[in-house]
Amino acid sequence: MRRRATPYLLLAPALAFVTLLFVIPLLYNLVISFFDWSVIRTPTFIRLENYQRVWTSARFLAVVKNTVTFSLLSVPAAVVISLLVAMGFHSLGNSRGSSVLRALYFAPVVASLTAVSYVWVWIYHPSYGLANALLNGLGRPGLDWLTSPTQVLPSLAVMYIWARIGFNAIILLAGINAIDGTYYEAARIDGASRFQQFRNITLPLLNRQLVLVITVEVMNTLKIFELPFAATKGGPVGASRSVVMEVYEQAFRFDRWGQSAVYVVTLFVGIMVITGVLRRLLVRDISE
């Protein structure tokens, strides 16, 4: 009896924390979504009116499109680049300077995304920025970066990827380091090329870490807020306004907490479905 209770007792503090800070607010948010809810006025139950208003609005479609586009631009590139960096770190092993290099790659991770935004706003400045200076130096015209409705999302994606490479690379490096070297030895003896070793040994045995990185990055990008809020305020003309930015604006700018809650519920369900599908598609049993 005591043995059966022990795991639950050990889990209890964490469960209490998650319940208090996540489950209860989520349920409360769900309740709010059925009300005309204001800071000051008495809430009025309006059934599904908030859902109908939000889901049929052009603004909702626009922010969902922006958010999904940002995710599609960021996640594949972030994962691929992080994997390449991790493999590079693995090759370096503990050679001289490798720890410094790892620290440099990890440095952006410890900075807040808001700080990252402010730095990159200057890098992207049309007149004084490093980005256009580099392009001009290569004989190319400067780009509009954050000031263009078509370039703003790719520009933000670059900022995000830069900020996340280090973290993802560390996770993937840990996975690569854990792969038994005898597999590669056996493959080399069998005449496998490096690409074949990567495809048939590294990738399958790195499956868990890759799925973790992909899932975390998908969740992070779908919830993106700090980057567009600090760098572009959702502009130009709403081209970089994300779903979470809209949660903020509906609540704090428009005092429409019910509609803000609809965005939260929609985002939550969307992330659950997408990450569930991704895990179904990507998780592999490595014993196969």
Next chain:
Amino acid sequence: MKEQSADFLAKHKGLTLDIVDVPYNQYEARYAAGFASGGTAPDIFMGQAPYYAKGLKVAAQAPADLQTLWNDKLVKATAPSFQVDGKWYSYPVSIDLGMQLFYNTDMFQAAGLDPAKPPTTFDELREYAKKLAIVEAGVVKRNGMAIRYSGAPTGIADKALPYVHAYGGRLYAPDESTADGYLNSEGTVRGLTFMQDLIHKDGVASVKLGSPDDTFTQGLSAMTFREGWFEGFITKNAPNIKFKVAPYPVGPAGYPKVSLLFNWGWMVNDKSPRKDVAWDWLRTVGNAKTDLAVAKLEGYLPVWEENFKDPYIATRGDYGAVQKQLTEGPGPVYSAAFANQINTKIGEAFEKILQGQPIKATLDAAVPEINDFLTQGKR
């Protein structure tokens, strides 16, 4: 403010005064959280009277003695912006007398223009902008006239007011009943056409170089509209920039008088258990001497009329512009209850227009959402 509160604290022994700085981009969220929770709402807060007094109904009406005092002593041109139905709810933090024309005198001279003769009409403004802009391979490298095209939507709406009013437009009806026929009126369309043309037809203004504040102080803009505080800002942050300030030009509908979307003032929380004490604080710091001291410290204009006779005003670069604004009196007043939301929607529409979207169609599309908020404010 902390220093000026010493007298107040001496009178109210045992009281502690906590002054909290809230960054502009956090105030909406922090105020909303404070007022929703009740217990953590401030006793006194800086905000905009229409929204907090009329919309959210969290601001208290000033007591009778302050109504009389402020009616008598504070600048009349901007008074309606701090009142609701003629009653004061808000003590002005500074008198931002609306936009003035800031122009770089070195750039004027280099372009063959006389710095003593700034543009006095909008047509002249356009011609000057064409001479002052630097364009290379179709790309604007220096704004002839800097336009606010991005950032907080309310700011975009606010900076477009001179253009809108110069051409006889308005944001919504004086009785706040509708935006139809006002926001999408011929006057508003013409004012916004002027702005859009500066960018997309004349090619003398850029929507990529950065904000007017930044570009003017960086030497990337020759002219811009900004409020009086900008003079102090330039002097402090860009002392190398030689500039002058002029009243903004006259349009086909006449001189666009003082009209504010940002009307920041001190208000008292109507539900504060210390309301009387809060008003007493405002009585203590709200005097001509403190007003002038704060104005000089911040580079603002004072809010007490008598302080406009002080040499501090006469020696300011915007003295002429200020006198013009005070003489002309108040322009259209925008004090709808949900001003925050309405101005945001208007700013979003103006942003689209400045990026090149069709003017009338964009304004027509914005009208229903704005009317929604106008109706809500009447409930």
